[in-house]
Amino acid sequence: MMRSMFSGVSGLRVHQNKMDVIGNNIANVNTVGYKKGQMTFQEVFSQVIRGASAPQGGKGGTNPQQVGLGVNIGSINTIHTKGPAQRTDNPTDLMIDGEGFFVVSDDTNFQNRFYTRAGNFSLDRDGNLVTPDGFKVLGYQVDGKGEITDQIGGIVVNRSETVPPSATTKMNIRGNLDARIAEGEKYTTDTVIHDSLGNSYIVRYKFTKGAKDDEKNTKWTMSVDRIIEQSTGNYVKCDGEDKVNFGDNNSVNLLFDANGKLIKIGEHDIQDDKEANDKIKVLLNLKEIAFNKDVNDEDINDAIKPAGNFSEITVFDFSNKDNLLKLTQYANDMDAKPYTKDGNTSGVLNGFAIDASGVVEGIFTNEERKNLGQIMLAKFDNSMGLQKLGNNFFIDTRNSGEPQLGKADNSGYGAIAPGTLEMSNVDLSMEFTEMITTQRGFQANSRIITTSDEMLQELVNMKR
Template sequence: MMRSMFSGVTGLRNHQIKMDVIGNNIANVNTVGFKKSRVIFQDTLSQTMRGASSPQGNRAGTNPMQVGLGMTIASIDTIHSPTSAESTGNMTDMAIEGDGYFILKGDGIDQYYTRAGNFGFDEHGNLNSNGLMVLGWQDKENYMVPNDKSPQSIDTIQIRKGMMIPAEATTEVKFDKNLNAETPVGESYSLPFKVYDSLGCAHNLSIVLTKTAANEWEYRITHADGTETDLGGNTGTISFDGSGSGKYDSATGGPLTLNLSNGAANISLTIDFSNVTQYAKETNIDMTYQNGYAAGTLTGITTDTSGVITGIFDNGHSRQLAQVAIANFDNPAGLIKAGRNTYRYSNNSGEPQIGESGTGGRGTIAPGYLEMSNVDLSEEFTQMIITQRGFQANSRIITASDEMLQELVNIKR
């Protein structure tokens, strides 16, 4: 009789724990990246009243007689099932489509792992989540994605608001499109273009192209005002295929040099006419490429599916500034919940397998999205009813056992 009471107590205790887990699931129905838990019950030891016996002669075998001593919790599992993501439009928000976890760094050397990608930048430009800094790959001296993307080289990501990229001097200029083959000899066309020095100062130049023969043009490069002071290698010729195909053949002259007095390094650049043609169509020659630019200030960022954060600068250029790392585990269910939507690895989760998203079984990143909770309210409410009824049934066991004990006590009266 006392056994039934103790069994009821185990039922009450463990159904209460299951209700606690259900309550936590429901409380986190709108928590970003939350993974629900489930409780699995199992019975405890049984008291053997009679052992089993084997058949002997004309006597049949008998099964064991055992009385159970209640139940206990077999496991409380974290269910890492995939769920949908919601769009936020914020480029620092990220969701993982597939397996994997973002890597965060706390105080000291501890690493945490999360599915919640609600990231932002702090005052010093650190990409962080709730005070924990996001880890990835970044060359902080040059603000670019490094070639070394080994697991050992991951570090915090820092992108300061208003950061600048240095100017780059022009070293190559390319011209494209057409020079009219019907242009009379001696007629000229001019085209303005711009190059940059090592300080980012723009220098306005002009190229004058004069037809000197059927398949030959002469070019002369000057400053925008027509002067040639401080210019070198600024004249040459462009020749086209003599067979009449109108295709570029060769060019002479260059490299163009600018001897500067503004403190910048002198400019030396090559001029490429290989894509210029000479057909009987209007002249529309244009400069299609030059690789110099002024210094630029960061105005925005974008993120791609591989976790590369690209900075957009006001000089019209962009640069890959950093890349977010992803960790995967052989047994995600073995991770330990550490609060703040984070996990820590355990002996049963396996070591983190760190790498780029989209590689090694790791999922891809969806920028501008956040992963929703995988809690299903209909399932949780169903489990709540089942758990409540289980709790009530176990309380009835205790009540009924108490009444039976009361009857025993009353026998001596």
């Protein structure tokens, strides 16, 4: 038999295998997160007819004489280049803009782990973030305060989750007090605060313009006018005789210089020195609430005690740059107003969002936000060493290296793009070109077999 015939047979086999790889690539051209395969050839062992010889005497050296014995599969690699993005606007569709992989599991202890680039996830009836096959997406859990921990588990968006109410503790007053009004004129404004049960109360403040001193500094007095429960409209009172402890005695003096700049709060001078400003803190003591206005008997009869508890509310606090007092006295419209920095009613989960770092943030009906978990990613030293399992899943092998777990948008894992899917990285133009060369290679190898057969036929015919 002729060696060329067996070489042709080996060529047919490997070209058929390459056609299988090309066909699988084209079949998965629209598969989410699919990574194409690439096949290469290598020659098989060659038979040495005559070995090489060194130069000796007057003769030169000779090269080896070898006859190849065909072709074999060199490699079938998975190409892990990033596929193009497809926008879906579905909040549970996720794409990794980097080298990371999502980690999923079907094990109750989350020990049996698989890796995927396909981020077409959804929520099941229990709020678990899952793949189309029901595998849970793993991530870092949160504690009772919503802080991300190192504990690994499934990402859960529980629609029945609630956030408790919180009492108001910080307030910010900003705006302008009109310098054009006459001495003794008053301006009132209000804001809403909450107690520990989430009940809301309207606190009305009164600004009264005072006289100017010899240095043309203007004094204003700020006081609490009244506090009303928002749900009933009743006044709030306390059992004791003390009024609301605002500053020293239910009011605080504000001193503005001739340029309209606030220079003094009560007895505290406002300086450019940050350390001095850190000491300025005026509290509205609502542990024992009362009204501070001449009210008639009907108003008193409608007075109530707060249902929940209050803490001391910081009104002026320079120790926190986000809570700085931004109050001026210019010849402009009166728009000074207090703004609460915290405190709210209870709320239930109304929606969620996923950011670039994979943090799943719950959005509640009271407009509060709370972390529900953070999606975990994995990366490998050799991603080509991963083994495909089907269903867009990979598992690690001895040559891929151990999975390195971490958080998105950090240390090369890649950022997460919500509302987007990664498309297949198959290039149809290249696949069709490879298909043509593979077809021609298969055709040429088949000609080797037919030609070798004709030569054998001629050899057989020699005996006639």
